[in-house]
Amino acid sequence: MVKIYYDADANLEYLKGKKIAVLGYGSQGHAQAQSLRDSGLDVVVGLRRGSPSWAKAEADGLEVAAVAEACAKADVIQVLLPDEIQGRVYATEIAPHLTEGKALMFSHGFNIHFGQIVPPRHVDVFLVAPKSPGHLVRRMYVEGKGVPGLVAVHQDYTGKAKDIALAYAKGIGCTRAGVFETTFKEETETDLFGEQAVLCGGVSELIKAGFDTLVEAGYAPEMAYFECLHELKLIVDLIYEGGLSRMRYSVSNTAEYGDYMVGPRIINRQTREEMKRVLAEIQNGTFARNWMLENQVNGPQFNAIRKTEQQHPVEKVGAQLRQMMPWLKK
């Protein structure tokens, strides 16, 4: 049975009097740094001098320093830089400051699990991984709620690694929703699988395939956009609140019958076989190797696909339609 920790299991005192360096001020960095600060903890954000993130963090009232400087003064170093550059920044700017008894932490186990970062024995190494995009981590914290999170300890040098990790999870609101104990291996492999097969890769392709099918059959792109993208959020909100059953309770019986008849034709045996192959490539390191190699040559394939995807007609019609819904802008 998986162990779950809530507010009462975590004590912020383990971080009181300690300095926390949050490296990066992107999706997770801005959310975690601000929430830790609002939880009464001492935070410095580590960034590239003069970068857009530096100005943002300063405007949000946070102490900011260059990465090496932040690591030098910190007791706990949270690495919220893009996964693909963590190994390089670790070697040059973080490792020299990992003196005995400090803590090195992550929100994704990629670099530790795939051996891109090998910390010294004399530090704690753990992860606190919110199961949510960063902007919602912050929004939920501000609303007095929280997103679920994962905690895993890779190295416990001080004997206090889990206590410090749970205090950190409390500082960003995760213990309000529940923090689940796991391992770096399990977090890394399930996170990669989820984002590739379902949450990002699976959903994006499903949206485009549905949209293209309707448009190619002569229906208006606006109709196709509402059916295949806009309404998805409303359906997913119902699933999020009460599972598939809640969604199926709320939609019409016609929609529910269509769901049962057609869903398995779209996500069929072949798709499930492919999912198994995708998982195997994550487990045996093929995906990680390809991603690292892609970055060694400055991401030509990644950048080209990103550009093409931004030009897809569903993005063009969506941009126009969302202008009519100004409340979506933020």
Ligand SMILES: NC(=O)C1=CN([C@@H]2O[C@H](COP(=O)(O)OP(=O)(O)OC[C@H]3O[C@@H](n4cnc5c(N)ncnc54)[C@H](OP(=O)(O)O)[C@@H]3O)[C@@H](O)[C@H]2O)C=CC1
């Ligand atoms: N996105 C998410 O919601 C989630 C992310 N994670 C994990 O969190 C980590 C961070 O991801 P995410 O928040 O998406 O990252 P982002 O890409 O959103 O942000 C990266 C930040 O790092 C800064 N940065 C980039 N290069 C450098 C550098 N060389 N030196 C110093 N700062 C640099 C960027 O600032 P600038 O470019 O302005 O210099 C930016 O502030 C990853 O491990 C990811 O897997 C885990 C759960 C969810």
Ligand SMILES: CC[C@](O)(C(C)=O)C(=O)O
């Ligand atoms: C689903 C994508 C994610 O894993 C996340 C927001 O949890 C990520 O890496 O950004």
Ligand SMILES: [Mg+2]
């Ligand atoms: Mg994730």
Ligand SMILES: [Mg+2]
């Ligand atoms: Mg991820």
